[in-house]
Every structure is written in C-alpha cells, then in structure tokens.
Amino acid sequence: MARALIGVIGGSGLYEMPGLSEVEALRIDTPFGAPSDTIVWGKLQGIPVAFLARHGRGHRLIPGEVPYRANIHALRQLGVRYILSLSAVGSLREEVRPLDMLIPDQFIDMTRKRDSTFFGGGAVAHVAMADPVCPSVARCLAQAFERTQADQPIRLHRQGSYVCIEGPQFSSRAESHWYRSMGASVIGMTNMPEAKLAREAQIAYATLAMATDYDCWHPREAAVTAAVAIANLQQNAARAQQIAAEAIRLLGEEQPHSFAHSALESGLVTPLEALPKDTLAVIKPLLAPTEPVPEEVER
Numbered sequence: 081m082a083r084a085l086i087g088v089i090g091g092s093g094l095y096e097m098p099g100l101s102e103v104e105a106l107r108i109d110t111p112f113g114a115p116s117d118t119i120v121w122g123k124l125q126g127i128p129v130a131f132l133a134r135h136g137r138g139h140r141l142i143p144g145e146v147p148y149r150a151n152i153h154a155l156r157q158l159g160v161r162y163i164l165s166l167s168a169v170g171s172l173r174e175e176v177r178p179l180d181m182l183i184p185d186q187f188i189d190m191t192r193k194r195d196s197t198f199f200g201g202g203a204v205a206h207v208a209m210a211d212p213v214c215p216s217v218a219r220c221l222a223q224a225f226e227r228t229q230a231d232q233p234i235r236l237h238r239q240g241s242y243v244c245i246e247g248p249q250f251s252s253r254a255e256s257h258w259y260r261s262m263g264a265s266v267i268g269m270t271n272m273p274e275a276k277l278a279r280e281a282q283i284a285y286a287t288l289a290m291a292t293d294y295d296c297w298h299p300r301e302a303a304v305t306a307a308v309a310i311a312n313l314q315q316n317a318a319r320a321q322q323i324a325a326e327a328i329r330l331l332g333e334e335q336p337h338s339f340a341h342s343a344l345e346s347g348l349v350t351p352l353e354a355l356p357k358d359t360l361a362v363i364k365p366l367l368a369p370t371e372p373v374p375e376e377v378e379r
C-alpha cells in the first residue's frame with residue numbers, strides 16, 4: 081500500500097492539488113465505506129502526499145453527507161501524520177474581511193446529525209480536545225502564508241474560533257448574531273467532526289480558512305449566497321494551493337512531533353485485550369504509531 085506523510089483535504093473550490101509528481105489515484109476501502117472520492121497520491125518535492133476532495137470532485141456531497149470517518153480512516157491507513165484542511169468560511173468579525181485567511185485555533189461544534197467518533201461497539205475512548213489544532217501544523221501554515229507571494233493584500237489572522245453548523249443552509253441572522261456572541265470568528269459547515277476524528281486517529285490537524293463573505297450579521301453587507309462564496313474562493317484558490325505546497329515542504333522538512341500523535345495513549349479507556357475482535361479490526365489502524373518518513377521515501 082502507498083504511504084503518505086501529509087494529507088490535504090481540499091474544500092469548496094479546491095478539488096485538486098497541482099504540482100504532484102508520480103501521481104496515482106487510490107481507491108481505499110474503509111469499515112465506514114468509501115471516502116468522498118479517490119485519493120490522489122503523489123510527491124511534492126519528494127514528500128508523499130495524499131489529496132482528497134472533501135465534497136468529491138464536481139462538488140457532489142453536502143457537508144452532512146461527507147463521509148468524515150471514511151476520509152480520516154483512509155488517510156490514516158496511508159500512514160498520514162499531518163492533515164492540512166482547506167476551507168471556505170464566512171467571517172463573523174469586521175476585521176476578518178472577505179478574502180482574508182485565518183488559521184482557527186478552536187472549534188465550536190454545532191452540528192446535529194453526523195457520526196463523530198470511531199469508538200463504540202465495545203471500545204471506549206475519550207480523546208482530549210481542549211486544543212483541537214496542532215500548533216506546529218498551524219505555524220507551518222502561517223510561515224507558508226508569509227513565504228508565498230500575494231498579488232493582492234490578503235491578511236492572515238493567526239487565531240480564532242471556527243463554529244461549525246450542520247448546513248447545508250446558511251444561518252439565519254439571529255443565529256449569526258448568536259455565533260458572534262459566542263466569540264466565534266468564522267463559520268463553516270465541515271471542520272467538525274473532521275477535526276475530532278483526526279484527533280481520534282492521532283493525526284495532527286490544522287485548517288487554512290479562507291473568508292468568502294460576512295455571513296449575514298453585517299449591517300452594511302449583503303447576506304451570503306453560495307455564488308458569492310464560491311466566486312470569492314476562486315480568487316483565493318491558487319494562493320491557497322501555493323500555501324499548502326509550502327506548508328507541505330516545511331512539515332516534510334521538520335516533521336514535528338504533535339500531542340495528537342499520542343492522543344490514544346491517554347484517551348483509550350478499554351484495555352486492548354478486552355476489545356471485541358470486530359471492533360479491534362476497525363480501530364487497529366488508528367492505534368498503530370505513525371512513523372516519520374525517512375529521507376529516501378520507500379513505497
């Protein structure tokens with residue numbers, strides 16, 4: 081089986097990862113069904129990368145239909161240690177202007193009907209989510225932002241809370257004001273339970289969020305529409321891909337240890353020998369330590 085160090089999950093408007101060599105399309109099966117699409121494996125400057133279009137190429141899956149468990153399980157089967165998530169978001173703060181980028185350091189989960197754990201079926205785990213984002217991966221994204229050229233003055237915000245709603249409808253004005261009152265900076269529909277599952281799979285996770293609109297709270301701006309969000313995202317897509325590529329290079333060079341990599345050491349409550357056989361088969365790939373990738377990568 082192919083191995084990858086870094087998984088890139090491309091969101092709305094980001095259905096491919098340019099610049100990969102030795103590309104292969106992988107169909108990976110998981111106990112939770114198929115991922116959103118084939119996983120595109122390739123090397124970027126010698127670093128093995130697995131790219132997955134969150135909504136499928138052609139944008140076929142609404143946020144609630146994205147098979148989050150299959151996506152994370154499949155990336156983990158490939159040995160992925162770091163996930164870069166690329167996402168469109170609405171801004172809930174005046175200072176986060178449309179086209180700005182933000183690296184969330186917190187998530188608020190307002191989703192209602194998504195499978196959000198690999199555990200159950202006789203296996204109990206409670207992973208820590210106090211700090212859901214890996215600071216090292218977030219730093220690499222921020223450094224990558226600084227190092228890539230912008231043809232327009234886009235600003236980066238290095239922290240903020242991302243509130244994740246069920247969707248697919250955008251929020252009502254009352255909800256938008258409520259999320260602002262919670263202290264959230266940006267709003268989206270996909271990063272939960274993705275970030276929770278990444279933590280359960282012991283993968284370090286961070287998101288590059290691209291503001292496309294002011295949702296519907298702003299007194300002087302029109303309420304968001306999908307067409308406006310996509311149009312604004314398209315303006316930023318090439319830059320986002322450059323940032324991801326540079327972050328991959330930085331992560332590949334540094335391969336930082338993350339507390340996410342040992343999340344189950346303290347999180348798994350049921351003793352391994354007490355796990356039902358079928359359940360063990362499902363979670364075994366999550367428990368295996370992920371190995372740093374040697375300089376000369378073997379496949």
Ligand SMILES: CSC[C@H]1O[C@H](OP(=O)(O)O)[C@H](O)[C@@H]1O
Pocket residue numbers: 090091092093134135143166167168169247268269270271306309310
């Ligand atoms: C088309 S705008 C709404 C859509 O975009 C975001 O998805 P992603 O995080 O995959 O970029 C948002 O969460 C909605 O799913």
Ligand SMILES: Nc1ncnc2[nH]cnc12
Pocket residue numbers: 168169170171250251267268269292293294295296304309
């Ligand atoms: N305003 C918004 N609400 C939820 N998801 C979004 N993605 C982009 N803009 C959004």
